[in-house]
Amino acid sequence: EIGKIADNLELDVYIVGGFVRDLILGVENFDFDIVVEGNGIKFARELAEELEGEVIEEHQEFGTACVATRLGLKLDVASCRVEYYQSPGALPEVEASDLKQDLFRRDFTLNALAIKLNSERFGKLIDFFGGKEDLEAGLIRILHNFSFIDDPTRIFRALRFVNRYDFELGQITRELMEHAIDQKVVEGVSLGRLSNELELILKEETAAEILSDLEEFDLLKFFHPQLSWTAKQSKLASEIPWAERWVEELEIEEELAVWQLYLLLLVNPLSVAEAKSLLTELKISNDIIAKVEFIKESDKEKLELLREFNVQPSEVYNSLKSLSLEELVYLVIVSENTEVKDWIEFYLLELRRIELQVTGKDIIELGYEPGPCFEKALQAVKTKKLNGELETYEAER
Ligand code: CTP
Numbered sequence: 370e371i372g373k374i375a376d377n378l379e380l381d382v383y384i385v386g387g388f389v390r391d392l393i394l395g396v397e398n399f400d401f402d403i404v405v406e407g408n409g410i411k412f413a414r415e416l417a418e419e420l421e422g423e424v425i426e427e428h429q430e431f432g433t434a435c436v437a438t439r440l441g442l443k444l445d446v447a448s449c450r451v452e453y454y455q456s457p458g459a460l461p462e463v464e465a466s467d468l469k470q471d472l473f474r475r476d477f478t479l480n481a482l483a484i485k486l487n488s489e490r491f492g493k494l495i496d497f498f499g500g501k502e503d504l505e506a507g508l509i510r511i512l513h514n515f516s517f518i519d520d521p522t523r524i525f526r527a528l529r530f531v532n533r534y535d536f537e538l539g540q541i542t543r544e545l546m547e548h549a550i551d552q553k554v555v556e557g558v559s560l561g562r563l564s565n566e567l568e569l570i571l572k573e574e575t576a577a578e579i580l581s582d583l584e585e586f587d588l589l590k591f592f593h594p595q596l597s598w599t600a601k602q603s604k605l606a607s608e609i610p611w612a613e614r615w616v617e618e619l620e621i622e623e624e625l626a627v628w629q630l631y632l633l634l635l636v637n638p639l640s641v642a643e644a645k646s647l648l649t650e651l652k653i654s655n656d657i658i659a660k661v662e663f664i665k666e667s668d669k670e671k672l673e674l675l676r677e678f679n680v681q682p683s684e685v686y687n688s689l690k691s692l693s694l695e696e697l698v699y700l701v702i703v704s705e706n707t708e709v710k711d712w713i714e715f716y717l718l719e720l721r722r723i724e725l726q727v728t729g730k731d732i733i734e735l736g737y738e739p740g741p742c743f744e745k746a747l748q749a750v751k752t753k754k755l756n757g758e759l760e761t762y763e764a765e766r
Pocket residue numbers: 385386387388400402474475476477480481520522523526
């Protein structure tokens with residue numbers, strides 16, 4: 370379909386980047402980055418019409434557009450371009466050019482592959498820089514010596530790809546990367562972009578390994594001077610995949626935001642105030658910051674309670690009821706204790722589902738004067754129920 374539209378408009382059109390890389394690796398990828406040799410916006414409009422979708426974004430100045438198809442797929446369309454970087458880390462300026470130069474401005478050889486989509490030579494792999502060979506050899510290589518200087522976020526991308534695919538950095542790439550780090554090029558990256566990179570890292574399956582690499586390459590200091598990823602944090606993080614499976618087996622409704630667990634572990638070396646100000650600067654949402662605050666301030670006390678010999682279910686319930694799933698799972702991970710895990714499992718599956726079928730409103734409707742004793746009485750009944758000291762019969766339906 371895309372090929373035909375390209376033929377009609379007499380434009381050469383390619384799919385590029387991550388999709389091609391993952392196609393060769395046999396990994397699923399639904400990121401469709403399309404590059405047009407010519408007017409990409411015109412092509413995007415035509416494509417939207419032909420596919421009965423719509424152009425949902427258009428950036429004239431960059432020559433890019435995004436098309437949403439009827440089936441919910443998104444296609445990013447760009448015009449071939451060369452970018453001139455004003456200063457390291459700044460947004461690029463754009464000028465028209467051809468495919469080879471468009472690919473040359475990209476981060477690594479394995480991301481600089483293209484597949485032609487026109488009917489003539491449909492599916493032909495275009496590989497100007499030896500990307501396929503690097504993919505087969507498991508190498509991450511930059512395309513030119515200034516790559517990390519032009520765009521220091523590539524340092525983080527390189528470490529993401531290294532760990533995701535279990536690849537290695539090419540020799541020269543590694544040296545240039547170390548050099549760029551020594552030159553502190555990362556300091557020129559905006560907080561917004563840094564934050565984006567951090568989130569992408571924490572969302573990788575191999576987040577723990579990437580964080581170890583960030584420590585090894587001395588990159589964490591660009592986020593905060595006190596940030597580190599020690600053997601202890603790394604060991605706790607190695608429990609996360611197990612915890613993820615455990616939660617899955619519980620079959621509860623909420624989804625565990627696994628990346629937040631890595632974040633909670635990462636900010637461990639910081640004080641509450643340091644962690645809060647860092648995460649605020651990184652524009653991490655307030656509810657996540659609240660989780661960090663809880664971990665810093667009351668995790669010890671909760672763990673102590675759960676480890677007590679004679680603790681009552683109602684006490685457990687009251688202690689855990691305001692916590693999110695991530696906070697609960699974090700407690701299990703750091704406790705390294707099966708009793709804590711059993712209590713939290715019991716809480717998630719049983720305790721938090723115990724509801725009182727009677728409310729204060731019901732009692733008022735029966736004509737009783739409302740007062741503080743209501744609340745007390747209801748609370749007392751709930752406590753008894755939680756502790757299994759009260760049998761409840763379901764109302765007849
Ligand atoms: N790219 C780049 N430099 C960057 C970011 C992106 O050269 N700092 C290029 C790469 O060619 C990449 C493409 O833009 O393939 C698309 O970027 P993005 O969607 O972020 O990356 P993917 O390679 O698709 O990676 P992921 O699988 O993590 O989405």
